[in-house]
Amino acid sequence: METAKIKLIDQIMTALQSVEDPELLVDVVNLGLIYGIDLNDDTAVVKMTLTISGCPLSTYLQNQIERAVTSVAGINHCQVQLVWYPVWTPDKMTPAAKKQLGMAEASEKATETAKVIDFSAPIKQLADKYPDFVQIMYDCGFTRIKIPGLLTTVGRVMTIPLGAQAMKLNLEDIKKAFEAKGYKVVE
Incomplete structure (x- = not known):
């Protein structure tokens, strides 16, 4: 992957750390909900999952993710691709998220x-x-x-x-x- 794309993905991941799950009060990156980011010109495709299927916050999170991603210079569009495999488990959380939730x-x-x-x-x-x-x-x-x-x-x-x-x-x-x-x- 070229350096410019790596830098852009890094900036997107940093921006996504501002998007918190309003119930858990932990950002989507540390929760382990972001499974990948693909770049196509000025569009970022964010592959993500949810902690549970049918999560009532999916629309809210999608809107917040799109807002955060398009705040990165050079990214004008964001598509959120919801995936269910691999299935999310608490093991996908970072140690910092586990600690914040009292799971350490x-x-x-x-x-x-x-x-x-x-x-x-x-x-x-x-x-x-x-x-x-x-x-x-x-x-x-x-x-x-x-x-x-x-x-x-x-x-x-x-x-x-x-x-x-x-x-x-x-x-x-x-x-x-x-x-x-x-x-x-x-x-």
């Missing part, structure tokens, strides 16, 4: 006090463990980390040092960013 496991809460970033661990593993990991990485320049599916594919084998090398980012700056957020970095 006791073991996760216990490990939050000792936040350790192991630079040899795959980024998917770190993202699953720490709710703020993806945002810290994004803020450090890993803008592709929010692309749908990236963590579940490349993220299973990519480490922070490998990613920094590929993105031409300073590893020391990344280390300092995590330390500033209270993490201990292990190299």
Whole structure:
């Protein structure tokens, strides 16, 4: 995928984080409702699901999604494609969403006090463990980390040092960013 499209998809995902499910008060991205985004010229096609079929909020969410997506420069039209497979389950929520809804496991809460970033661990593993990991990485320049599916594919084998090398980012700056957020970095 070309860099311009990746950047646009990243901007769309960021815009979609402003769309909250009014019942759960969690955005549709962190709820795991967005399954993909396709771009055709100035039109974005958002593939999404709902937490339950027959959700009374589907029209409301669709309108909010269309508004958020078309707020991105270069996107004039948005089509929302409702899909039911794979079936949504709470497992699709990010750790941050689970925490916000009080679903974080006791073991996760216990490990939050000792936040350790192991630079040899795959980024998917770190993202699953720490709710703020993806945002810290994004803020450090890993803008592709929010692309749908990236963590579940490349993220299973990519480490922070490998990613920094590929993105031409300073590893020391990344280390300092995590330390500033209270993490201990292990190299």
